[in-house]
Amino acid sequence: MKIGLEVHVALPTRSKLFCSCSTEAAEPNSSICPICMGFPGSKPMLNRGAVEAAMGIANALHCPINRGISFVRKVYFYPDLPKSYQITQMEGAVGSNGYLAIGEKRIRIRRVQIEEDPAQIIRDGALTLIDFNRSGTPLVEIVTEPDISSEEEMRSFISSLRSMLYYLGVDINKEIKADVNISMAETRVEVKNVTGIKNMIETLRFEIERQTELIRAGEEIARETRGYNEKSKSTQTLREKESDEEYGYVFEPDLTVFDIAELKFNEPVYANDVAVGLANGTDVSPRTVSEIIMLDRDSLRQIERLRGRHSLRSIIHGIERYKKYGRAGRVADKVLDNIVLLIEEGKEVPKEAIVDLESGKEARVEYSQLSDEQLDELINKYLEENPALVREYVKQPKTINLIIENIARGNGLHPKEVARKLMPILAKVAEGK
Amino acid sequence: MTSYIEEFNGIEKPKDYYDDLFVQLEKLNDEYHAFNVINKDADCGFLFGTKANICVKGFETDAGSKMLKGYAPSFNATAVERMLSDKRFAFAGVTGMDEFGFGTFGTNTEVPARNAFDKEYAAGGSSSGAAVAAALMKYHVSIAESTGGSIATPAALNGVVGFTPTYGSVSRYGLIDYANSLDKIGVMARSSEDARIVFDRIRGRDEYDTTCAVEKITSERRKKIFVINGMLEKADASIKTSFEKLLNRLGNAYEIEHVDSSMMEMAIAPYYIIAMAEASTNLAKYTGYKYGLMAEDFYKQYNEFFTDVRENFGMEAKRRILLGTFIRSASVKDKYYTKALVIRSMLIREMDRMLKEGYILSPTLPIKAPRIADVRKLSPVESYSMDLFTIPPNLGGFPHISFPYDYVDGMPLGAQLVTGHGNDYAILDFVKSWEEGFEYRYKTNLGEL
Incomplete structure (x- = not known):
């Protein structure tokens, strides 16, 4: 089984990827401008902070950082996409050909690319509402090679990735979103936009069962794009025969090629x-x-x-x-x-x-409650076992503190309680020496 | 030749100057259709019009398309903003154009502009209204835009100066995109001096346009003029005759050298491939629910919904969307699009080499101004091949200027001079000295004081 992931992570910038609109607005359609609305005549301006954050991620994934980055237009028609194309990256991506280690295994990373998020579609009965606040917020897409071969590996990949992102300062309060590509046989099936590790695992389980079933029955697995339904914990066909052909990628001529050699980014923690x-x-x-x-x-x-x-x-x-x-x-x-x-x-x-x-007070701690006899017994036993300390005490009476501490700590006793009983016993023993 | 801008701003205007002017302009415009919108509120300053693909806040900016009917932008293009913040200038209105800039003769729109010399003749495109406005009014400049010749061509056909600056010297922010890697905002005027004044006003870096990065403009005079053999051959005999006369006159001051350029000769195909590929992505945004033409029936599947709305593109726009989308598809992309990009950089290298040594001079068009009726008979490929001379400098982002140099049968002819990136002032200087020995002719001098 081969599993490849396209993980989408929101970058922690205060403004959007190509304009200065805030990424934190709450009121629908309150953080929009001609650029993120794709109005005729507007042009994108690249957010430097987003590039730096993406470079940190690419570097942490052991991708050699490309010196010159460029963008492409990915064309498709959907109401959440105001320009009817998404500005994303291909050959000119921030980084490519890296890996993330999970234990002994390396999951190869094909590409780390910056792209803009589309708007948000809200279904309200018969109405379809669009909130453009999200339109143009910066994402990083991490594309893996199909190197993941089990549920367990997928789980540890995602958890290592989350941790790495966390230490880079990439806010992951929001759940990780990913497109999950699963091929049991030759044909690749893509399940789009699965949110959170729990749903990713459900998706995987469902697809393994579905595809195994098809193979067993001698049927062909269709190359297609599917969607995950959280309620039924199953996937359904969205589009058939999805291929790059339909996206008609072209170089994004409004952004040219950026030299990013001078930009700074955070070092990773694994x-x-x-x-x-x-x-x-x-x-x-x-x-x-x-x-x-x-x-x-x-x-x-x-x-x-x-x-x-x-x-x-x-x-x-x-x-x-x-x-x-x-x-x-x-x-x-x-x-x-x-x-x-x-x-x-x-x-x-x-x-x-x-x-x-x-609140700055001494801790109320539960101490063991022993009877005087038990306590006597404990102390005597300790002193018998540590004659060197007793000798030390004779020479240096301060040693009593160490003895108190050792007995108290070793038995969960209050030091005062130990001291009360220890002093007469120790005095007696010392006299004997 | 003097600057009309300086002349106009230096003299006292009659009290009702603007009111009278607009009355006459509206009348004249009913015949020539230069303007889509006239701003009758203008009451001081030298008038400038803007091509209908350059956003002016609150004014219908429809890019010549039904798809943008009624669209009044909420912001000004950077070039417009810079003009409006200069007291010397006043906004005159929006000038007509071929739909989204798709056209050589100005006929690809609902109400085409008419040639300022003869209404039966094509105004040239795609900045048709801009050229006609400059030719009709004495005190007016047009801010226009060229992708593959949209400034030079109509300038030539209307006997005005059409200046297209180096790609990246004027911000494209607020320019409704045709092909972003080719689009350049420029100026059409009755004198090279006015073109220069407006160019200096609108040029320079702009954080809103990443590609606007050319700050330094030079005026390095060249002593040589190159003429490309294989291209001149394709011009009509009458054009060749007039052009030879021009070369003879320039022969005193310049060394004329006839050369071959395989790259320039083959520039039409890569130009149309790149332009259409980019255009088809730029036109994808017109889906009838955010601005411009609004669909009425929202109870449809999205595919059906936007397909219905997109019926309203004109024929040429549809052709370019289809061809452009085909060119971009994965199975043929390398064969067309990628190859065109390679040829483009080869062309730039070849022209760069030549332009270090001299200017490149050619007729602006291979034909005389055609009648509108004849334009309609041209096939798309015949029409595209009319851009033969204007495409190479446009594809390479080189500054070029079309200037009137002769009149045949009462119609003006234009010649196109090209120089290297950033050497824009040199060609403005060239035309300025040409103007000293040349007399412009106009049919009307509207607004004359």
Whole structure:
């Protein structure tokens, strides 16, 4: 089975790709101008920020960056397309011939291209309404080679891609949209415009079943474009025999060729690779680390900050605790420091403790409740097992603090409670020496 | 020759000058159809008209097409904006043209303009109204546009100067596209000096047009004039005779060299391929629901809906949409479109070499002004081949100027002078000195003081 994807990502620019209209308007048709409406006489002006963002993506996907970029017109008639052609890229794309690694495998990237989003069609009963606010907002299309060969690979490709985009600062609050090309046999079937990884997987499952069924029955699989229906979790024929022929691409003469050699872009972070590095030599699996940091640069920063002082397991545990109970979007350094300390003392850190820490108070932590006899027994056992520390104490009475800490932390006890019982015992033992 | 702009702005006008002028102009326009719209609000400044494919805010800018009937843009073209912000000028109105610029004689529109020298004759196209307006009125310049000869041709047929600047020296923002890589805004006037004044006013970088990047304009005089043998042969005998006389007169000041140019001789095909390919994408946007001609029945499938509306394109527009769409299709694209792009860059190299050394001079048209009735008998290919001389400089984006040099049977003849990219002032200078020994003739001098 061969799967190829054409992933569409909205670029994080404040203005549109070819005009200065805002990309953030809410009221329908409030952010439009002659350019994004395609009025006769208007011409596109290229948004530099969009090019830089696209270059960052192409670079992260290991595409050599083309020095001169150009655009083409892709002509088709649809009411959401005001010029009846979309300005996109082909040979003059920002980058081409790259790859994204998923584990050991590389999924080759054919092209990273900039293009404009069409307007949005809203069906309202018998009416078709068009909101042109979206018309001309910048997208990047990432075209893969058909190198993905399973559902699992598709899932990890999308999740690695999302993470890479996240670290580049490409806002992916909106779900990833993709055209999914699936060929079980020779013929390629394209399912257009599937939103989100969940629907992509449903699409794949449905197509595998449908195409397998056809092959089994000895029928031919038609080369066609299909659409995914979220309700029925199935795909239906949209157009038959889609080919490049109908798009009649021509060079976009209003934009010429841009030299982008001087433009700057962000360097990539590959969370999976970073996770492997962090997990190396610890008792935590790279997978656990990557799950935490894939879409969370603040957690990555905290891990890097604390890992010299604490175990990776405790740090991750602390981050998870905070995520569960914390009030702020991200944890303050001091709060996390205390959470991790408590964890390393062997405490379960409850919600109240985190609330206390966030309001600058001492944490209310659950300590083990032991009877005096149990406590005596524990202390005596510890002292028997650590005679060196006792000797140390005789010479240096300050050592008592270390002993208290070790016993308390090792058993989830309150240090004061330990101190109360330890002092007379230790005094006795010391006398004996 | 003086500048009419300077002359006009230097003298006191009678109190009712503009009111009287517009009364007469409307009357005359009923006969010649130079203007689609006349702006009777103009009351001071030298008048300028704009070709109907250059957007003027609030004025019907229909590009000669039924598809844009009633379309009044919400913005000014950059060139218009620059003219309007100069107190020396006042907007006179919108001049008629072949539909979307598709035509050599001005006849491809509902109400064609008539030749200013004889109403039975073609005005030339596609900037037909612009040429006629310049020839009818003494104090008026036309802002026009050329894709493959749309300024030079009507200028020649109406006995005015038609100046097409270097591609990319005047912003195309607000120009309704025919073929974006070929379209150039230029000027038609009664003197080269006026063409220069308007050119200087409208040219220069514009952030709204990426391709408008030529800032520096030079005036490097050439001592040599090239004449292309194989092309001159294709002109009518009477044209050749007159043109030889012109060469004789210029022979005193210039070295005339007859040469061959395979690239220039074969320029018609690649020109029409590129122009049609681009045009067919530019015309795709006219689907009858956003502006211009509006469809009435919205309860249809979209394909059916826009197909019905697009019935309203004229014959030549339909032909170019079909041919252009064919040319772009994947199976023949390399055979036509890609090859045409290659030939175009070869042509530019060849012409560049020649133009470093000298100017290229030719008749603007291979024929005398034809009667409108005869134009209608021409096949499309016969009509396209009339662009033989104007296409090479247009395809290469080279500045060129058509200037009147003779009158035969009462009708003017134009010659076309071409120079290298950015050397626009040189050809304006050339025509200026030509004008010193040449007397322009006009039938009417409307607005004369």
